[in-house]
Amino acid sequence: MEQLKQKQAEFSSLAKRMQDFIKTAPKERLRIRKKGNNYQYYMEKNKKRTYIPKKNLETARKLAQRDYYQKLLPGLLKNLKAMNQFFKDYSPKNLEQSYSNLPAARKQLVTPIFIDNETYAQQWQAKNYERKKDAPDGSFLTLKNEAVRSKSEIIIANLLHDKKVPYHYEYPLKLSNGVTIHPDFFCLNKRTRQEFYWEHCGKMDDLEYTASLTQRLSDYSKCGIILGKNLIITMETGKIPLETKNVERMIQAYLV
Numbered sequence: 001m002e003q004l005k006q007k008q009a010e011f012s013s014l015a016k017r018m019q020d021f022i023k024t025a026p027k028e029r030l031r032i033r034k035k036g037n038n039y040q041y042y043m044e045k046n047k048k049r050t051y052i053p054k055k056n057l058e059t060a061r062k063l064a065q066r067d068y069y070q071k072l073l074p075g076l077l078k079n080l081k082a083m084n085q086f087f088k089d090y091s092p093k094n095l096e097q098s099y100s101n102l103p104a105a106r107k108q109l110v111t112p113i114f115i116d117n118e119t120y121a122q123q124w125q126a127k128n129y130e131r132k133k134d135a136p137d138g139s140f141l142t143l144k145n146e147a148v149r150s151k152s153e154i155i156i157a158n159l160l161h162d163k164k165v166p167y168h169y170e171y172p173l174k175l176s177n178g179v180t181i182h183p184d185f186f187c188l189n190k191r192t193r194q195e196f197y198w199e200h201c202g203k204m205d206d207l208e209y210t211a212s213l214t215q216r217l218s219d220y221s222k223c224g225i226i227l228g229k230n231l232i233i234t235m236e237t238g239k240i241p242l243e244t245k246n247v248e249r250m251i252q253a254y255l256v
Helices: 001-026 054-089 093-099 119-127 151-162 206-222 244-254
Strands: 027-033 038-045 049-053 167-169 185-188 193-202 231-233
Touching: 001 054, 001 151, 027 054, 038 054, 049 054, 093 119, 151 167, 151 185, 151 193, 151 244, 193 206, 231 244
Parallel strands: 193 231
Antiparallel strands: 027 038, 038 049, 167 185, 185 193
8 A cells, every 4th residue: 555655646746747848848749760870850840840950969859758758648647547546435444443343242252354553553562472581681671661681772662662663572583594583673563564673783883793783684684674674773882872863763764
């Protein structure tokens, strides 16, 4: 749905740009004559042709581009109209309400096919998982009274909580080589239902640490977990601490 909405916006912008170009382009017809291995270009108006010299080739390009847009535009507008009609008719909430409107007693008996985003998020958040064996000692506690490993992880966890982003701390992930790791955060975008892993890299001035991180990013990519797609990374060094604003930007860009 998000991709289709993006395509709708792209088509709408493109159609306007093409229409504006057609309005301002020269009105003459473009005529082309082949001479040997080359082409000669002419403008035609009232059956009178004017040769377009090479130094004015930009005029020929505008005429050709205008003609291309005039052929492309009807199909583009037809597709845009179909998209607009689809979004006008498409109503997933009607399907979701068939379950959400049920009494609580019936909900316990039913396995729903369509559920609303909030219910989906609640079920996602309720998932149980095996915790990492060397759990944090409780020195750093989040607003959810959850033990994490650093002050920076408190910042991330608390901002996720403030923005009502569901997350699991150190949720297990089995890599393609069979090794199970525990990324710092496993998050859900409630609106799109897309899942993201979030790694906070707190020792970027440690060469051994960065070498290990490089390997981990490679392991992630083999599992289809790609930075900027479904993997979020924040970094800091001893001299450059984590910025709260940067965490907020990441949340806004990927998770809300």
